[in-house]
Amino acid sequence: MKLLALNCNQCGAPLEVPAKAKFVTCNFCSTQLSVQRTDKVAYTEAIEEIQERTRQMSEDLKHLKKQSAVEDLDRSWRRRREQFMIRSQQGELSVPRKGMAIGIGAFTTLAGLLWMGFAMSIGAPGFFPLFGLLFVGAGLFNAMRLSAKADDFHRSHRAYLSKRHDLLS
């Protein structure tokens, strides 16, 4: 039987190993060794170390997967967030907020009512006060649409945050 002359990689003791053996126990320190072979050389490695390295690698892989899942989630949320953005008259982009909807509703209702009051007080023909009503209607419609959009945005944001939290925990 052909023997390989190797050394224990734990204590350095010389070992004689059958050429085809995959495992050997060191006679000196009793470490269980795996016989590793490359094209050119053979050497021993403690099995515990191999197991530790495998465990470490799978841990690293898990970590990488988690990281990339979070990055994917963040990216898709940024895209989604952009779809929610509304542009102000000054050209600034912002996310829809409930407060803005309430502000628009209140402002247009007030302006429409003032207009109606004014038109009636000067005895303008009937369709003039009705303009005010139209104005109020359009304002409230816009306010409601914006409010629904703000709710939708909040829901999406919360869902994104909880998903992200789940991924990280």
Ligand SMILES: [Zn+2]
């Ligand atoms: Zn040894």
